[in-house]
Amino acid sequence: MKTLPANGLIAVMFSATVLGMIGIVAYPALLPTFKAEWGLSNTAAGWISGVYFAGYAASVPILSALTDRIDARRVILFGLFVSMIAPIGFAYTAVGLVSASVWWGLQGVGFAGMYMPGLKALNERVPAEQRDHAAAIFTATFTVGVSISFSLTGVLADAFGWRGAFQLLAVGPFIGLIMVVLFVHPKPRQHSLESRPIFDFRPVLQNRRALVHSIAYAVHNGESAVMRAWIVALLVFAASNQASLNFQFDLAPPAVASIMTALGLPAILLASKLSQHINRRVVIMAIMALSAATGIALALSVEATFVIVFVIACFYGFIVTADSGIINAGLLARAEPARHGASMAVHAMLAFSAAFIMPFVFGAVLDVAGGENEPQAWLIAFGAMAVFVAIGPLALFTMDRE
Secondary structure (H helix, E strand, C coil): CCCCCHHHHHHHHHHHHHHHCCCCCHHHHCHHHHHHHHCCCHHHHHHHHHHHHHHHHHHHHHHHHHCCCCCHHHHHHHHHHHHHHHHHHHHHHCCCHHHHHHHHHHHHHHHHHHHHHHHHHHHHHCCHHHHHHHHHHHHHHHHHHHHHHHHHHHHHHHHHHHHHHHHHHCHHHHHHHHHHHHHCCCCCCCCCCCCCCCCCCHHHHHCHHHHHHHHHHHHHHHHHHHHHHHHHHHHHHHHHHHHHCCCCCCCCHHHHHHHHHHCHHHHHHHHHHHCCCCCHHHHHHHHHHHHHHHHHHHHHCCCCCHHHHHHHHHHHHHHHHCCHHHHHHHHHHHCCHHHHHHHHHHHHHHHHHHHHHHHHHHHHHHHHCCCCCCHHHHHHHHHHHHHHHCHHHHHHHHHCCC
8 A cells, every 4th residue: 555645644643633532622511511410519620621631641651652662553543442432431431520530531541542652653754854844733633623522512412412422422533543544554663772661761851951841841731721621611601791791792602612722723833833933942932921821811801791701712722722833843853763752751741740730720729719600710710820831931941041
């Protein structure tokens, strides 16, 4: 069978990964439903949302590091298979905090097998001059997958109930698995570390200029995980204030979440182009500062007319996602080629540990500050998020000097 050209391979990997991710925000998209049906507090609801990333963080060191020994394609197929099984299990057996956490955590394991191994598989299969472009495009799968997941979950839940929606979402990973089997050919290892321990991460941790991109990615993922986990709840609260206002904005919160998330795709591509003309580190630092400020502006807008909330939320979706592609490209550029798998394991483990912790922390701060029905609680929670985001620019400024 003829090998696909680079652009064709990028298209196949992009499509298969997006299909594998169509259930990625199924739980947060229906968060108000689960809170009401299961009687969850904000802290418990944030825990379930975050346990997805706990599953990811626990498995990604193993799955990504394995790609230094075996073809990443095999790991991707495993991830797609798990991503197909997890929503089915959730649909049939989730009845509360514990059972939902088990299946949602397994969904994170599936993603761990798809995302970083997918980035490595693509990086190994395209010419060197196209790798930054391929990394930016592939990174955008997360944004596109999340956007489709928000909108499709809402549509399916309205038509078939949430259990039916979760069952149908399993079709996406199945199709993605078939695409990888048919169009992504096996590839032998180009670098060998057979004589070294596969899980020896010390050389990765000693590479400060690569490691700082992992720290930046942790900040990025922590903030974007909070956005995905809590944006629908924030929009529901903002929409509930409209009865006292003269302006009505007739667009469901999950639809707004889908639109604002979709805006991340052009943001990633724009940031990639911008970093070709401006120092990558400067671009990342500027994006992080602007995203933290936008989150605070969104919290300040919750009592305004919904069109204002909508505009700020859309810009937030745009800016909070923009730096992900160039952060990943920066890691691949700084890391030792023979240790790309181990470097990406550390990269992803830090990032999705933050993605696990921060929605839980955000929900806890929200509870302590008065709950989701108090405007000042949202402001305090987003203020705490801004403090966390500041870690990224500070680390880049101090650890990635030329």
